[in-house]
Amino acid sequence: MNKGQALWDRAKSVIPGGNMLLSKRPEMHLPDIWPAYFSRAAGVTVWDLEDRAFTDMSLMSVGTNTLGYGHPSVDAAVRGVIDAGNMSTLNAPEEVALAERLVALHPWAEMARFARSGGEANAIAIRIARAASGRDGVAICGYHGWHDWYLAANLGDAAGLDGHLLPGLDPAGVPRDLAGSVFPFAYNDLEALKSLVTDQKIGVIKMEVSRSADPAPGFLQAVRDIADAHGIVLIFDECTSGFRQAFGGLHKIYGVDPDMAVFGKALGNGYAITAVIGRRAVMDAAQSTFISSTFWTERIGPVAALATLDAMEDCRSWEVITETGREITRRWQDLAASHGLTIRTRGLPALTGFDIPGARGPIYKTLITQEMLKAGYLAGTSVYVCTEHRPDVVDRYFEALDPVFALIAECEDGRDPEALLDGPVCHSGFSRLA
Structure with a gap:
């Protein structure tokens, strides 16, 4: 051994x-x-x-x-934080610079919030989107983390997430009262999404831009159109896909803008930083609910992200x-x-x-x-x-x-x-x- x-x-x-x-x-x-x-x-x-x-x-x-x-430049930036101090009673100025940088990369977006893991960033996005839409129902397509809101898809139907990368997942510990709040639909299945919007009180559509297959011609734009027609907040989860095929989100390649997008994984080149960006009209709803955490204010994450973005752009x-x-x-x-x-x-x-x-x-x-x-x-x-x-x-x-x-x-x-x-x-x- x-x-x-x-x-x-x-x-x-x-x-x-x-x-x-x-x-x-x-x-x-x-x-x-x-x-x-x-x-x-x-x-x-x-x-x-x-x-x-x-x-x-x-x-x-x-x-x-x-x-x-x-990576030398990213690690050097982080070492500078260690020397200068990672946490204090005051805020890290780099989080403002990172928010401005991400908004500049995505002209449709106007505001950003930060976290340190993909699951919590997705939970933040859902909380804001539900607050903005005023409806609880969420239509999902893809993998979006471990939080209660997502695993609720398997309440009452243990196979609910089988087509979304977590087959056989038991939602033990997830409150049964959340059953009927999250509704999966298959990728490229526009009719399934239309049925959910017709039959359920959907306030949020949350999906990965692409998983194992490319979107069918017109699919993403059709999803955008459905969201617009019904006052639904559209979230693209780019925790995995972001910064891998475009400098920013994969959605930039397809020319379809969401109302919110979630980024993680590649954003800090190994240092913990995730981001939720969105339109001001949607993101302002964060002020009507409670989303707050001490270690979201530490300095290493945004500093690493800024250095990573620079290094990505350079090469x-x-x-x-x-x-x-x-x-x-x-x-x-x-x-x-x-x-x-x-x-x-x-x-x-x-x-x-x-x-x-x-x-x-x-x-x-x-x-x-x-x-x-x-x-x-x-x-x-x-x-x-x-x-x-x-x-x-x-x-x-x-x-x-x-x-x-x-x-x-x-x-x-x-x-x-x-x-x-x-x-x-x-x-x-x-x-x-x-």
């Missing part, structure tokens, strides 16, 4: 679930073997507790580090990671074809992934993770691309992946893949990372 797994066993005895984020649980990757903990990280390299170096061709801290780990990171992601996707397809394998690719270019269809899919994912770990990679079937995934890094990754695909081809020809595993098959249940 490696040091990481030993510590993970200790963690599960004192922390429910072992950690704070489902996506980082070792069982989601390689049960009993995954290193679990890191000692340091730089660029695209992560060192575990035994100082073994691994190239991260996986989730890059679940999408937070589009500039790579330890045009969204163009770099989009092109790299497309190259990785193409090479997966070519490598699979060369071994006679069928794969399905998915996701935004900079959040690319693949799966091997069939019942053996989870087994193959586990086998890939296992063999790539032996080769010095944190890797599975998804790559969250960063600017440090340079061509030589990608080339070496595919050199290591080639024999693994060859092994899978042998299994497709009759070899038992489970006999090749050194431990259990990885868990599933969070489809974005499957």
Whole structure:
């Protein structure tokens, strides 16, 4: 047992679930073997507790580090905060500068609020939007966090969120009185949304701009039109998609403006900062309710975000990671074809992934993770691309992946893949990372 797994066993005895984020649980990757903990990280390299170096061709801290780990200018800005002081009785001036910067990037928006995690930013957006619309009903499409308002979709219908990336989720602890307040609709299913608006008292439409597929022609504009016609607040959740394919929100590419947008993950390159931006007429409703938290006023988050935005703009990171992601996707397809394998690719270019269809899919994912770990990679079937995934890094990754695909081809020809595993098959249940 490696040091990481030993510590993970200790963690599960004192922390429910072992950690704070489902996506980082070792069982989601390689049960009993995954290193679990890191000692340091730089660029695209992560060192575990035994100082073994691994190239991260996986989730890059679940999408937070589009500039790579330890970006010099971002870290320098944060060190300046540590020297000058992170918290005081007075406010951090950088939050004003960040609000102005985000509004300037999104001319339809006029105001911003900040938090430190995506779930709470989405909860803030829902609170404001409900206050602004005067109606409780929310139509949702996508994954929007862990708070009660969202998990209420599974009250009375345990399968309510099955098509929204959290299959089988039990809403234990969510007040039963919230049943009938949140209504899922499928992406690109305009008729389902129209039915919800007709049948329910919908005051808010909250959706991801794009998930695993592109919007159908006219879909986003039609959603905008429905919201306008019924006085509904339209929120685009760009916690994951923001700053990956455009300098700002993905919605800028499609030319459809929401009433509010939520940003997170990439905004601080690993430092905690999330944002809710919106039209003044909607955002002013925050003053009619209570939304307030001490640590939303700390200084590191906005300083890191401002430095990250500067660094992104300097290297045009969204163009770099989009092109790299497309190259990785193409090479997966070519490598699979060369071994006679069928794969399905998915996701935004900079959040690319693949799966091997069939019942053996989870087994193959586990086998890939296992063999790539032996080769010095944190890797599975998804790559969250960063600017440090340079061509030589990608080339070496595919050199290591080639024999693994060859092994899978042998299994497709009759070899038992489970006999090749050194431990259990990885868990599933969070489809974005499957």
